[in-house]
Amino acid sequence: MNFSPDEVIELFNQALERTPAERAACLDQACSGDSGMRHRMEELLRAHDSAGAFLQTPVSLLHAAEPIGEGPGKRVGRYKLIQQIGEGGCGVVFLAEQEQPVRREVALKIVKPGMDTRSVIARFESERQALAMMEHPHIAQVFDAGATEAGRPYFVMELVRGERITDYCNHRKMTLKERLKLFVQVCHAVQHAHQKGIIHRDLKPSNILVSTTQEGEPLPKVIDFGIAKATAGQQLTDRTFFTAFEMLVGTPAYMSPEQADLKNLDVDTRTDIYSLGVLLYELLTGTMPFEVREIQKAGLDEVRRDILDKLPVRPSIRLKSLTAGGLGTSSQQRHVEAPRLPRLIRGDLDWIVMKTLEKDRSRRYPTANALALDVQRHLANEPVTARPPSRLYQVGKLVARNRLLVGSLAVIALLLVTSLATVSLSLARERTAREQAESERTKAKEEEKKTSRANEVLGEMLSSVAPSMALGRDTTILRELLDRTDGEISKNLKDQPEVEAKLRMLLGNSYFEIRDIGSAERMLRRALEIYEASDRPKRLETASAKSALGYISLSNGDLEEAEAYFKSADELWREFGPKGKEGEIRTMEYLAIMRSRQGRNEEAESLMRRVYESRRTRNSPEDLELINTLTSLGLVLHGAGKYAEAESSYREALQMMHRKHGAEHPIQLGTMMNLAKVTSAQGKADEEKGFLREAVALYRKRFHPDHPGRLEATLKLAEVHRKAGDLASAEPLYREVIENGSGKDDARPTSANASLSLVQALLAKKMTGEAKTVLDQALTAEFMATPACIPLLETRASLLARAGRWKEAVADAAKLVEMQPDNHERYHKLAPLLVAAGDHEAYRHLCPEIVVRFAATTNARIADRMAKDCLILPGAVEDLAPVGRMADLALKGGGNDVALPFFQVCKALADLRQGNFAAAADLAGKAVPSSFKEAEVEALAVGAMALQRMNQPEEAKRLLAQGTTTFETKLSKLESGELRGNWEDWVIARALLEEARALIDGGSPK
Structure with a gap:
């Protein structure tokens, strides 16, 4: 095969655009049968790669001398180049500063000198035009475009400071739900591009960067439309630009079958759907549909064969095939226990992913929006379209994993469905009856009575079941039963808005009883919508819906919306006169609770007393509404600090509950817990203990051991005993809570709190061994995959460190850094521990990460700790400038801080490492003497090393001897098995003393 000069240049540029792992496949295809050209290309590529800093742009095959290109400090148009932040095969991206008409940082992309071939310029202009056509919050925007004085095109775009989407999710341990919500945003961005007639053709994690907004929300941006293709009717550039026949375009791991088919140039928007599927696969599992290693090692033909013919494994199956370590890592990164991760993905998510990865594109989702909608259906627990909606599947979506009470609830489900069928049938008959002769009117009335009774039966069932379930029994079955009823209403009562609204009101109340606030709000909003759209919008039902929605807004913390609902409901209640009095009272009660939360205590109390007086005159003495009002009054008084009055209100409510429901009915548990709190606030420890004992006894009699309320009450009783020294x-x-709460997701935090409290109690009694045993028992592998373990893990790390068990402590500290990579305290434990354990290599790997994460801090204490952690051993950080700036910040910002001696030592140590020996010696001397003996020893060691470097050996020896004496006489001894005080600085002080001794005496560190 003979290659023309232009073809040689084109092939070289194409190879440069690929990663080293992808180049072999490119050359295999392009140079097939021409070993000489293959050898020539490999030599050119090696020469380019080995040029290093000498060649900043690719070699030009047409020019012997390298053209002079733009660089930092130079200007391109009205933009000043600051620094290079990216580079591809044919283009360079700079961070640039725009001064006019607005001042801002931007990204400027420019064709490399020597790479301005027809093909490259055409592709560059295509990318520029593609980005200019789009305006979407999740696509990087183009601001400007032009050409340099040398004629090379450039364009200016939004500066995106972010991480690859997969790295962003993993570093923050985002849950599956959070990842899916982020993925939906990406789908919307791709849909926008498709609507503009642009196919990206290279969607992958590195082209989707995610940053964090000021509100703390993730913000994804799709970038790099360098190989984008226009759909029919669109033109991205006036230059001739085409994809060569049998040229592989895209990244193999994310490439669709039609892209891999080199003879098929008919690529449409569904190729991006396939790439989104690969991305979703990776977000869910942490792995790829096809092994990346296999792709990189295989030749082009084998890669294409896999993409075209090999069926990917379902995500849940791939997870099960991982090693224990691989599955553990994936589950930790997704904030879920390892055994649960495959189960969470099995089903809907499997089917969604596999639909996107169909070989036949006609079987994929037709649009990115369709894919996003199916993901949103899954998040809303609605049936997805990716799987045929068989009856078995629909039932499977609704049946609970817990079979508790399934028999009785199945009967209720049957009654619900039968009732709805009766409603629909009766109404149909009613309509027919109205059209019949006068003789049929009696029959119509009878049917109307049946309809009314059917609604009453249904309402009674919904009203009576929910509260009983809410008393602590498992609500899973009931929730799914309500969901099924919701579906039946949507299907059977579309043409009966009045009936639908009434039933949705009942469903809303039932959902609220089981604390499914989102579903309750959805039901009530739909009911209100129906009522307001009717010919009688001002009715009791409308007021009731608004009042209930106001309380939901109050529960959600949206006080402004709550007040608007309450005001509107109150106006309606007043219009109805006596008929609306009960609703008016109820709305006033809700408003009183809101005023209490706003801190408007006098107004809250006044409103609640009016509610109580109204109910006392209207209701029977032991009516449940009156009892609840007394409890609410107690809460308002409690919030205002009127503890004695609140206690009186609670006690009266409790006595009425006893008379109406008996002394062992669980309805009184909330009031008993409130009494415990209010007596505690008044210092009545014995009474608090008594109420808690009664509550725990009742919980044990009526509820399962892992019920959250029972665990919480037991924990509070344990805390009362501990505070009393018992x-x-x-x-x-404590052990009861730990044992019963460790196996259930919503109870684990309570179990963790019990473990922590027990450990603290044992440590206070110097029972270190027992405390360590409790920690070991609590910190199972499954529990350590959840954030609830962090306080326990931190306690165990410190416990091990104080005992000098450095390597064991390192393991826990490293896990803490992994779980909270942005928490400086985690690094302040790990860095000294690595030094103490002698793992200097790991320490030197950690320090650059500390600098990257915390160099920009403005907090003096954080700056002090992070700088000092990077300076414990010499040479841990290559560029000491940012470390020095942190030390400067600590000293400057901490002038009045009690920890000033530590800040002085940190700055002195930074000066020592940077060769400023006189400044180091002077500042170290200011930290001696100090009430913080660890800081004093550190200062003496730093001063000794600085003086030795200044050729003052005698004075250096004196300071070393003083530091050694202070360390041995004033600080804890490791042999004691319990390092007291600041163990982190104990480790740093010892390390600096050993370094000083080795420098001054020439001996080996001990």
Whole structure:
């Protein structure tokens, strides 16, 4: 095969645009049968790669001398180039500063000198035009375009400071739900591009960068439309530009089958759907549909064969095939226990992903929006379109994993469906009856009675079941039963808005009883919509819906919306006169609770007392509404600090509950817990203990051991015993909570709190061994995959460190850094521990990460800790300038801080590492003497090393001897098995003393 000069240049540029791993496949295809050209290309590529800093742009095959290109400090148009932030095969991206008409930082992309071939310029202009056509919050925007004085095109775009989407999710341990919501945003961006007639053709994690907004929300941006293709009717550039026949375009791991088919140039928007599917696969599992290693090692033909013919494994199956370590890593990054991750993905998510990865594009989602909608259906627990909606599948979506009470609830489900069928049938008959002769009117009335009774039966069932379930029994079955009823209403009562609204009101109340606030709000909003759209919008039902929605807004913390609803409802209630009095009272009660939360205590109390007086005159003495009002009054008084009055209100409500429901009915548990709180606030420890004992006894009699309320009450009783110094009574209660709460997701935080409290109690009694045992038992592998473990893990790391068990402590500290990579305290434990354990290599790997994460901090204490952590050993950080700036900040910002001696030592140590020996010696001397003996020892060691470097050996020896004496006489001894005080600085002080001794005496560190 003979290659023309232009073809040689084109092939070289194409190879440069690929990663080293992808080049082999490119050359295999392009140079097939021409070993000489293959050898020539490899030599050119090696020469380019080995040129290093000497060649900043690719070699030009047409010019012997390298053209002079733009660089930092130079100007391109009205933009000043600051620094290079990216580079591809044919273009360079700079961080640039725009001064006019607005001042801002931008990204400027320009064709490399020597790379301005027809093909490259055409592709560059195509990318520029593609970006200019789009305006979407999740696509990088183009601001400007032009050409340099040398004629090379450039364009200016939005500066995106972010991480690859997969890295962003993993570093923050985002849950599956959070990842899916982020993925939906990406789908919307791709849909926008498709609507503009642009196919991206290279969607992959590195082309989707995610940053964090000021509100803390993730913000994805799709970038790099360098190989984008226009659909029919669109033109991205006036230059001739085409994809060569049998040329592989895109990234193999994310490439669709039609892209891999080199003879098929008919690529449409569904190729991006396939790439989105690969991305979703990776977001869910942390792996690819096809092994990346296999792709990189295989030749082009084998890669294409896999993409075209090999069926990917379902995500849930791929997870099950991972090693224990691989599955553990994936589950930790997704904030879920390892055994649960495949189960969470199995089903809907499997089917969604596999639909996107169909070989036949006609079987994929037709649009990115269709894919996003199916993901949103899954998030809303609605049936997805990716799987045929068989009856078995629909039932599977609704049946609970917990079969508790399934028999009785199945009967209720049957009654619900039958009732709805009766409603629909009766109404149909009613319409027919109205059209019949006068003799049929009696029959119509009878049918109307049946309809009314059917609604009453349904309402009674919904009203009676929910509260009983809410008393602590498992609500999973009921929730799915309500969901099924919701579906039946949507299907059977579309043409009966009045009936639908009434039933949705009942469903809303039932959802609220089981604390499914989102579903309750959805039901009530739909009911209100129906009522307001009717010919009688001002009715009791409308007021009731608004009042209920106001309380939901109050529960959600949206006080402004809540007040608007309450005001509107109150106006309606007043229009109805006596008929609306009960609704008016109820709305006033809600408003009083809101005023209490706003801190408007006098107004809240006044409103609640009016509610109480109104109910006392209208209701029977032991009516449940009156009892609840007394409890609400107690809460308002409690919030205002009127503890004695609140206690009186609670006690009266409790007595009425006893008379109406008996002394063992669980309805009184909330009031008993409130009484415990209010007596505690008044210092009545014995009464608090008594109420808690009664509550725990009742919980044990009526509820399962892992019920959250029971665990919480037991924990509070244990805490009361511990504060009284009665560890013997507290310990079994703590262990009860730990044992019963460790196996259930919503109870694990309570279990963790119990473990932590028990450990603190044991440590206070110097029972270190027992405390360590409790920690080991609590910190199972499954529990350590959840954030609830962090306080326990931190406690164990410190416990091990104080005992000098450095390597064990390192493991826990490293796990903490992994779970909270933005928390400086985690690094302040790990860095000294690595030094103490002698793992200097790991320490030197950690320090650059500390600099990257915390160099921009403005907090003096954080700056002090992070700088000092990077300076414990010499040479841990290559560029000491940012570390020095952190040390400067600590000293400057901490002038009045009690920890000033530590800040002085940190700055002195930074000066020492940077060779400023006189400044180091002077500042170290200012930290001696100090009430913080760890800081004093550190200062003496730094001063000794600085003086030795200044050729003052005698004075250096004196300071070293003083530091050694202080360390041995004033600080804890490791042999004691319990390092007291600041163990992190104990480690740093010892390390600096050993370094000083080795420098001054020439001996080996001990």
